Amino acid sequence: MTQLRIGMIGYKFMGKAHSNAYRSLPMFFPKALQPQMSVICGRNAEALANAANQLGWSESVTDWKELIARDDIDLIDINAPSNAHKEIALAAVKAGKHIFCEKPLALTLADSREMLQAAEDAGVAHMVGFNYRFSPAVRLAKKLVESGRLGKIYHFRAWFLQDWILDPEFPLVWRLQKEVAGSGSHGDLGAHLIDLAHFLVGDMKEVIGMSETFIKERPLAAEMTGLSAKGSKDGPRGEVTVDDATLFLARFATGAMGSFEATRFAAGHRSTNSFEINGSLGSVKFDFERMNELEVYLTSDEEDVQGFRRVLATDPVHEYAEAWWPPGHTIGFEHTFIHEMLELSTAIAEGRQPEPNFHDGVKCQAVLEAVERSVDERRWVSLAEM
């Protein structure tokens, strides 16, 4: 295989991020198996044709089944809302296509397990879109944990705060409908934190959570894309069926303690995605708004200069940084997707599973659902129950 022929479904927020990644890969990672932007799929023919042109796809089709039936496509990339993931993924792997699916993998744990099983049975490569793993500063945090430089890990503390639905008149977009999104801030934002926790600290043993929907009804949305929408204040309204905020505590298998907060009601926080890890020999702090940096504290420093130091993860010693600019020249959100697609194409070329893959998607879904059960039943829920 010399090229990976991509068929991509969905062309708005994530569709654009993925298209940019496929376009940039050859320029910055020329040795990788190169993606060919073959066919893009969406439902509205006119908007789709414009998107194909703007994003750089060779062809477009309005029916994803037609896309999957083609024998000149190697990989299906799913960027549709979460309720569409399962049906498309099952059909794609049955047709022998490799698969990339945005997070959360599915609406339920049972569905995500079915997707994993089908992909494994088909023997295809499967990947899930936890892109924050691909920030060089997160890779540095991982290196410090794995090498033992932070010692025994006691705490993982994470929060993902947004405020885009603070206005009670903001329309009822698909992200606020359980049958489309699965859950609200929990599955959208919390899912990323859970994956980072799994990546950096390991499996969780038990969880207990609390959840709230502050605004119970909103105007129906006339138009929507990503995190923006239009609707009329005086028009019909509908019920919000997901959480606006979900918080939970976790105990990790290692004995470490975790706390997680995901909300869309943190005024002033556009997209604050942060974590801290505290170990017996030091700590790290990460804030995605300053994604090029990791704050590091090591107890081994001389006592009179102990303190958090700001490490800029842009030097070639940091994973992925070498391909970019000279040290100190920073990268952004879009680069996480380029690194993600690099991992995907490299794994396919090497005949191994990319990471994170559907196993990670299922593990995340198990925690999401355990927290929901804990909220419903007002008790600690063991992951062994799931």
Ligand SMILES: NC(=O)c1ccc[n+]([C@@H]2O[C@H](COP(=O)([O-])OP(=O)(O)OC[C@H]3O[C@@H](n4cnc5c(N)ncnc54)[C@H](O)[C@@H]3O)[C@@H](O)[C@H]2O)c1
């Ligand atoms: N990794 C991340 O950081 C991240 C960020 C945002 C969204 N997401 C995930 O990506 C997915 C898409 O989110 P988004 O923000 O890009 O949504 P969006 O609303 O911006 O775009 C959704 C796209 O899917 C298309 N679509 C919907 N149903 C379809 C169907 N049946 N057939 C073909 N196309 C269909 C729409 O036309 C649109 O192009 C969701 O699962 C979401 O959770 C991940």
